[in-house]
Amino acid sequence: MKIAIAREAIEVGERRVALVPATIQRLVQADWHFLVEAKAGEGSYISDQEYSDAGAAVVADRAELWGHADVILKVAPPSRAEVEQMRPGTALISFLNPLGDPELIQTLAARQITAFSMELIPRTSRAQSMDALSSQAGIAGYKAVLLGAAALPKFFPMLTTAAGTIRPAKVFVMGAGVAGLQAIATARRLGAIVEAFDIRPAVKEEVQSLGAKFVDIDLGEDTVAEGGYAKEVSEAARAKTQAVLSDRIAQADVVITTAQVPGKRAPILVTTAMVEGMQPGSVIVDLAANQGGNCEVTEPGKDINYHGITIIGPTNLPSSMPVHASQLYAKNVATLLQYLIKDNALNLDFEDDIVDATCVTHGGEIRNERVKSALNIEAQV
Ligand code: NAD
Numbered sequence: 001m002k003i004a005i006a007r008e009a010i011e012v013g014e015r016r017v018a019l020v021p022a023t024i025q026r027l028v029q030a031d032w033h034f035l036v037e038a039k040a041g042e043g044s045y046i047s048d049q050e051y052s053d054a055g056a057a058v059v060a061d062r063a064e065l066w067g068h069a070d071v072i073l074k075v076a077p078p079s080r081a082e083v084e085q086m087r088p089g090t091a092l093i094s095f096l097n098p099l100g101d102p103e104l105i106q107t108l109a110a111r112q113i114t115a116f117s118m119e120l121i122p123r124t125s126r127a128q129s130m131d132a133l134s135s136q137a138g139i140a141g142y143k144a145v146l147l148g149a150a151a152l153p154k155f156f157p158m159l160t161t162a163a164g165t166i167r168p169a170k171v172f173v174m175g176a177g178v179a180g181l182q183a184i185a186t187a188r189r190l191g192a193i194v195e196a197f198d199i200r201p202a203v204k205e206e207v208q209s210l211g212a213k214f215v216d217i218d219l220g221e222d223t224v225a226e227g228g229y230a231k232e233v234s235e236a237a238r239a240k241t242q243a244v245l246s247d248r249i250a251q252a253d254v255v256i257t258t259a260q261v262p263g264k265r266a267p268i269l270v271t272t273a274m275v276e277g278m279q280p281g282s283v284i285v286d287l288a289a290n291q292g293g294n295c296e297v298t299e300p301g302k303d304i305n306y307h308g309i310t311i312i313g314p315t316n317l318p319s320s321m322p323v324h325a326s327q328l329y330a331k332n333v334a335t336l337l338q339y340l341i342k343d344n345a346l347n348l349d350f351e352d353d354i355v356d357a358t359c360v361t362h363g364g365e366i367r368n369e370r371v372k373s374a375l376n377i378e379a380q381v
Contacts, residue, residue: 001344003337004069005056007037008076013315015043015322016329018073018094021054023330027337028055031344035059035069044322066090071346073333075326077104088112091346093333095119095132098360099263100291102374109361114346116358118332120368123227127354129335134178135328140317141182141258144285145171147317148254149190151283151303151310157191168193172252173212174245174269174294175259176203177230179287183256184210195248198259199223199230199237215248217241232261245269250277257294258287263370266291280308289313 008014017040019027024034034056038048048058059065066072066085074094078086083104086092089112096117098105108115118132128134149156152169159166171187173180176198184207187194194212196203200223204214219237223230249255249270255278260266266288275284275297286293289300297306298313305311318325339354340346350356350367360368366377 001031001071001341002033002035002069003071003073004059004065005034005036005040005051006066006072006074006078006082007040007062008043008074009079010043013319014076015319016075016326017041017044017046017322018075018326018329018333020044020046020326020330021050021056022327023334024051024054024056027334032341033057035065037062037065041326043319044326046326071337073337075329077101080104080107083107083111083113086111086113090114091340092116093118093336096360098368098371099374102371105360105366105368105371106375109364109366112364113361114348114359114363115361116336116340117360117368118336118358120358120360121332121336122353122357123229124353130332130339130354132329132332135332136318136325137178137258138182139321139325139328140287140314141179141256142186143317143321144179144256144258144287144314145183145186145190145254147312147314148187148256148283148285151312152254153281154253155191156187169253170195170251171254171256172196172248174198174255174257175288176200176207176214177258177260179258180256181206181210183258184212187254187256188212192254195252197241197245197248199233200228202228215244217244230259230261232264232267238267246274246277249274250279252278253282255282255284255295256287257284259294260288260291263374264291266294268294268296270295270297272296275309275311276307278309283310283312285312285314287314287317290315 036051036056038060071091091114093116121130156169158168169192171192171194173196176196188211196207197215207214225231286295286298288294
């Protein structure tokens, strides 16, 4: 089995790498050969020599590497040009943004690639160590707070000094999933007073156990979809939250928004009017910038100043912490690889929930019904 690790496009902002030397060292065995594209680790400060020392072969020529690989491992979704470079029949494991870019999945199917989408790993305890959405969201939540603290013209902690007492900063976290919970924990460690809101009432206890206050709003409808994810809320429920959220946002020094609904545009939680109601100098960090943003004013990929409020719209925070992001992603990918490969071949048991959910293309077909419906391809009955 030849397993290739691709060099990501650092020039377009992806610094992570799919496998790190320590993981390769644990995986190398008689039948598994690792081929690493030269400089694949550069963005994560890993040299080609470290990959060689771990037992991988470093290959300078991508055409040679991808031409020989049985499995290609990546972090960012491949470009269309990269798909063209893949040999039909190759397996690909990567983030693929299947619901955001279903045409890519169509291209992979047409190229006869057996593609596994890291976004589609089920959120079950059995698949927990493969869950790259969680490992990377935790990084984003942590870094969002650091960005917010750095942009805030105030301290986070309470300080008692000879020159007077400084009040602690107030942080409001909207969306208490994996990223939001890590943001709460990080803001608490920096000494801020933290409040959080989520439409899933189940997270209340988790929020409180991290030392934050949960902003409780009874929406009067079911907000939890399959797999524990949030549903899109109705207009009536949204209107119900507006007054309370406006008030909490106006009181906050830093607002961190993380709310997402899989496959949909991120819900708008912070309207332009709410931004205008904040104190000048306050900061919003919008972790949903990639999905259209939770704040109406957010510009994805930019830091802007609107009426004295700083609005940060990062699109790939895990890549800004590539050493640990790659280490954790590598563990997720390695666990999936070990799960998929049996007797030196891919074991495509579609009766298995992890394989079934994650494998989006095989044998020229798109296997995911939501991707098909996004492409207007008739779903199988
Ligand atoms: P996500 O990134 O899809 O969304 C982030 C948060 O935004 C979620 O908590 C969601 O409820 C919230 N949200 C959505 N719409 C909102 C709105 N209008 N207002 C406020 N908040 C809103 O979520 P995620 O962090 O990927 O996690 C989703 C779920 O998966 C959670 O229930 C989590 O507990 C579960 N999960 C399970 C496992 C596991 O069992 N292995 C692992 C990770 C996550």
